[in-house]
Amino acid sequence: MSNKLKAVIIGPGNIGTDLLMKMLRSDWVEPVWMVGIDPESEGLKRAVEMGVKVSSAGIDGMLEQVIADDIRIAFDATSAYAHAENSRKLNELGVIMIDLTPAAIGPFCIPPVNLKAHAERLEMNVNMVTCGGQATIPIVAAVSRVQPVDYGEIVATVSSRSVGPGTRQNIDEFTRTTAGAVEKVGGAKNGKAIIVINPAEPPLLMRDTIHCLTADTPDQQAITESVHAMVRDVQKYVPGYKLVNGPVFDGNKVSVFMEVEGLGDFLPRYAGNLDIMTAAGLRTAEMFAEEASNGTITLPARG
Amino acid sequence: MNLTDKKVTLHDMSLRDGMHAKRHQISLEQMIAVATGLDEAGIPLIEVTHGDGLGGASLNYGFPAHSDAEYLDAVIPKMKKAKVSALLLPGIGTVDHLKMARDCGVHTIRVATHCTEADVSQQHIGMAAKMQMDTVGFLMMAHMVSAEKILEQARLMESYGANCIYCTDSAGYMLPDEVREKISLLRAELNPQTEVGFHGHHNMGMAIANSLTAIEAGASRIDGSVAGLGAGAGNTPLEVLVAVLDRMGASHGVNLYKIMDVAEDIVVPLMDQPIRVDRDALTLGYAGVYSSFLLFAQRAEKKYGISARDILVELGRRGTVGGQEDMIEDLALTMAKDKGLIK
Numbered sequence: 001m002s003n004k005l006k007a008v009i010i011g012p013g014n015i016g017t018d019l020l021m022k023m024l025r026s027d028w029v030e031p032v033w034m035v036g037i038d039p040e041s042e043g044l045k046r047a048v049e050m051g052v053k054v055s056s057a058g059i060d061g062m063l064e065q066v067i068a069d070d071i072r073i074a075f076d077a078t079s080a081y082a083h084a085e086n087s088r089k090l091n092e093l094g095v096i097m098i099d100l101t102p103a104a105i106g107p108f109c110i111p112p113v114n115l116k117a118h119a120e121r122l123e124m125n126v127n128m129v130t131c132g133g134q135a136t137i138p139i140v141a142a143v144s145r146v147q148p149v150d151y152g153e154i155v156a157t158v159s160s161r162s163v164g165p166g167t168r169q170n171i172d173e174f175t176r177t178t179a180g181a182v183e184k185v186g187g188a189k190n191g192k193a194i195i196v197i198n199p200a201e202p203p204l205l206m207r208d209t210i211h212c213l214t215a216d217t218p219d220q221q222a223i224t225e226s227v228h229a230m231v232r233d234v235q236k237y238v239p240g241y242k243l244v245n246g247p248v249f250d251g252n253k254v255s256v257f258m259e260v261e262g263l264g265d266f267l268p269r270y271a272g273n274l275d276i277m278t279a280a281g282l283r284t285a286e287m288f289a290e291e292a293s294n295g296t297i298t299l300p301a302r303g
Numbered sequence: 304m305n306l307t308d309k310k311v312t313l314h315d316m317s318l319r320d321g322m323h324a325k326r327h328q329i330s331l332e333q334m335i336a337v338a339t340g341l342d343e344a345g346i347p348l349i350e351v352t353h354g355d356g357l358g359g360a361s362l363n364y365g366f367p368a369h370s371d372a373e374y375l376d377a378v379i380p381k382m383k384k385a386k387v388s389a390l391l392l393p394g395i396g397t398v399d400h401l402k403m404a405r406d407c408g409v410h411t412i413r414v415a416t417h418c419t420e421a422d423v424s425q426q427h428i429g430m431a432a433k434m435q436m437d438t439v440g441f442l443m444m445a446h447m448v449s450a451e452k453i454l455e456q457a458r459l460m461e462s463y464g465a466n467c468i469y470c471t472d473s474a475g476y477m478l479p480d481e482v483r484e485k486i487s488l489l490r491a492e493l494n495p496q497t498e499v500g501f502h503g504h505h506n507m508g509m510a511i512a513n514s515l516t517a518i519e520a521g522a523s524r525i526d527g528s529v530a531g532l533g534a535g536a537g538n539t540p541l542e543v544l545v546a547v548l549d550r551m552g553a554s555h556g557v558n559l560y561k562i563m564d565v566a567e568d569i570v571v572p573l574m575d576q577p578i579r580v581d582r583d584a585l586t587l588g589y590a591g592v593y594s595s596f597l598l599f600a601q602r603a604e605k606k607y608g609i610s611a612r613d614i615l616v617e618l619g620r621r622g623t624v625g626g627q628e629d630m631i632e633d634l635a636l637t638m639a640k641d642k643g644l645i646k
Contacts, residue, residue: 151362153361153362153363155363155629157627157629157630160419160420165422168420168422168423168425169422169425169426170426171393171394171423171426172393172397172398172399172426174394175394175395175397176397192361194361194363194394194395194626195394196394196624196625196626196627197394197417197420197423197624198417198622198623198624198627199417199419199420199622199624200621200622200623200624201622204621204622207630207633209363209629209633211362211363213362244633244637245632245633245636245637245640246636248632248636253362255362255632257629257632257633257636
């Protein structure tokens with residue numbers, strides 16, 4: 001019998017479809033449902049072709065099947081606005097929610113930093129922060145695990161083509177959420193986040209700069225080793241996560257320059273910003289599945 | 304060229320764009336001295352913030368000597384007639400900063416985006432308009448796209464609530480024909496009650512000529528800065544523009560001798576370096592690169608031994624846009640590695 005946890009993806013857009021394609025390769029999570037709200041959506045049609053069940057009535061169209069199909073994990077790739085209801089309805093049925101929207105009802109999850117803790121505590125709703133957060137907070141944490149960081153600042157530069165209308169209409173949400181997670185998960189006393197959108201053609205790969213101000217003189221060797229180790233950890237689920245330059249030390253300032261190339265599943269390779277979200281979301285679900293399989297956590301009981 | 308009786312609102316940038324040239328270190332006393340001098344000279348609108356706008360305080364762009372609120376609180380109560388504006392770049396500043404600025408008494412909010420990305424400004428322009436502020440949409444690096452594209456993006460900002468749209472030559476790249484084409488199209492196609500503005504940089508020595516062309520083509524707001532204090536080779540030097548406009552019989556309401564004196568007696572003495580078309584500033588204009596990259600590239604040259612000109616040309620080739628200051632050190636490191644200067 002398979003130990004795979006069965007999953008529903010909410011939102012058949014770019015993120016949902018890319019997630020579905022990655023999940024079809026997973027040893028731990030099996031996509032069973034994809035739901036949307038537009039019966040004509042290309043995403044739902046693609047999902048049918050990939051062999052999963054679909055509903056165009058949102059999650060209400062599949063809630064009655066949750067128990068019968070043994071759905072244990074949900075991924076919400078819709079909007080912050082819709083997320084709260086989706087999460088409530090599915091949590092009630094014992095489904096763990098992985099939130100890819102900016103709603104952030106549950107705790108922030110950056111897999112190499114705090115996923116294991118969330119999984120062991122069986123958090124029923126975890127939030128995947130933002131693309132910029134997934135790409136940069138591991139590095140802030142790599143510095144802050146060596147020594148205290150007074151201030152962490154990240155700059156995410158993304159191609160215009162990879163930024164959807166949701167992000168554009170509420171770009172403040174990106175800067176606020178990311179800055180908050182630089183503090184809460186990255187371990188910086190104060191955090192700041194900046195996003196720059198670049199329309200160059202051909203589109204540029206996502207690039208990220210991380211600056212930290214350490215409280216005391218930085219231990220250059222320890223920080224360099226910690227950053228390299230962290231990059232390897234992220235590369236386990238995002239192979240195109242690349243250290244371009246740094247860490248560079250200037251007084252108490254530590255700067256790291258990264259590039260993120262996607263796998264090119266559904267989204268083009270330049271859209272590393274979207275890829276790192278879907279990969280991190282899937283990695284999170286896999287960790288819950290692994291912990292359930294080896295008995296560290298017990299999934300909510302079902303009759 | 305006939306500008307007789309054309310009415311122009313001159314908008315000073317020395318305390319915002321000039322912050323780039325001063326590494327954001329202008330003191331409160333200096334800000335007050337410049338602003339009160341400009342107020343006295345009849346400049347109607349003065350921009351005050353970090354060079355990269357509200358919330359620009361950062362390692363990436365530079366920490367300022369004082370917070371935006373401290374600058375605004377110092378300057379605004381001293382103004383007799385002049386109003387104060389603040390710049391905001393979505394992705395850097397948020398509506399929280401915008402509300403703070405309004406509470407400090409800021410009259411005009413200018414929401415700046417790259418010239419193809421106007422749709423990130425909806426929440427900020429919408430909020431400023433809702434608060435009944437003078438709300439400006441500011442399309443940066445406007446040389447990078449066609450006049451039609453600028454118009455499309457301007458219409459978005461207009462639809463969000465902006466009552467004035469700027470064509471912004473952030474790189475000082477434009478020549479007068481391009482200014483004429485873009486400003487004319489905006490003037491012809493936007494709502495008649497929407498104002499059109501032009502913001503120039505002097506990197507190719509064209510700032511005055513471009514500003515005059517913009518006025519002729521229908522712009523009613525022109526940015527400049529006293530003594531040219533601004534990024535790159537500076538903004539359109541306001542005292543020079545005032546003298547030219549006087550000669551041409553345009554109406555602007557600024558006293559020439561008084562603004563000359565502010566330039567000479569207050570602003571020039573506070574410059575860290577002469578603001579002129581040196582070879583790096585000229586490269587900005589020639590290669591079409593964001594003007595505030597200048598000092599960053601020069602610092603990278605000192606640190607890594609790669610010429611600022613080579614760095615700037617490569618940044619232009621890569622299509623970098625405003626805000627990508629972090630790219631400069633990254634690129635200098637890569638170039639230095641390629642040359643075997645560092646490992």
